[in-house]
Amino acid sequence: YIALSRTDLSNLIESDMSSTPAHSSKAPEESKTQVDISAQRPQRDKLQWEFSGLTIWVELEEFGNDITKAIQGMAEIHGTEVIPQGHMTAIYGMDHLCVEEAKKRLRSVPEKIKAWPKFNKPVGVVQDIAVAGNPGQVCSIAWAQLTLSSDPAHEEAMDLLYDIFYGPSSEKKASRDRPWTPHYSIGYDNPQDTPMTLEATLGVISKLPTLTTCERHAKALSLWSTE
Known part of the structure; x- marks a missing residue:
């Protein structure tokens, strides 16, 4: 994974000041609970699947580094690689843009969304x-994720994002799956004989309650080469 560019979304956060937020950005005390890694496994082989193209990730705000801790906990328990950045994939596998053009389009996001x-x-x-x-x-991969829901506002944002990267000035067009199923993965592994289980995944998540109880803003969009 190679991080190429990042656009801060702090100015794009929708206003909800008219109502009291369900959760503050300060992590509750219980979210500081450390993940138990006493049952560590031997290191697994590096991920064999070769991802392709340029990818846009949506980075989420964290509460007490809860997403990062979950990613680290899953890797330590299963002996797998650490996902380099907590994220949701918005666009995957772009091969029609050079890096500089993709960076330019990413910088234009705040003007259009x-x-x-x-x-x-x-x-x-x-x-x-x-x-x-x-x-x-x-791709061929074993993984663990937390799934979120999409609504019309998310669909509109995704349409705008696709228009930026696959719009009239692009040689390549792309259709996307609808509705979007936003999710953030906390563990990746090779599919063959993976030790990753739902039980272990739930065990990690249960020690970080904010993972399942907090609403989250998107804090940034980032451009990655996953080749």
Whole structure:
């Protein structure tokens, strides 16, 4: 993974000052709980799947570094690689833009997306194995994620984002899956004989209560090369 550029979304956060926020950005005391890594496993092989193209990630605000702690906990327990940045994938596998053009378009986001909607608390936890070529699956990988919900405001923001990167000035057009299923992964592994389980995933999440109880703002969009 190579981080190429980042655009701060702090000015795009939708205003909700008319009502009292359900959670402040200060982490509750319980979110400081350390993940138990007493059951560490031997290191797994590096991730074998080769991702392709340029990717846009949505970075979320954290409460007491809860997403980062979950990622680290999953890696330590299962002996897997650490995901370099907590994120939700907005656009994957762009191969029609050079890096400099992609950076330029990323910098234009604040001019075209006036408000990035807040995300409600997660609606589910998934631990599964994907196989490239199956419906909706673009890679062969084992993973664990927290799934969030999308609403019309998120769909509008995603449409605008796709228009920026695949709009009239692009040689390549792209259609996206609808509705968007926003989610942030906390663990990746090779699919063969993975030790990753739903039980272990829930164990990590249960020690970081803010993962499932807090609404979150998007704090940045970042451009990555995942090749």
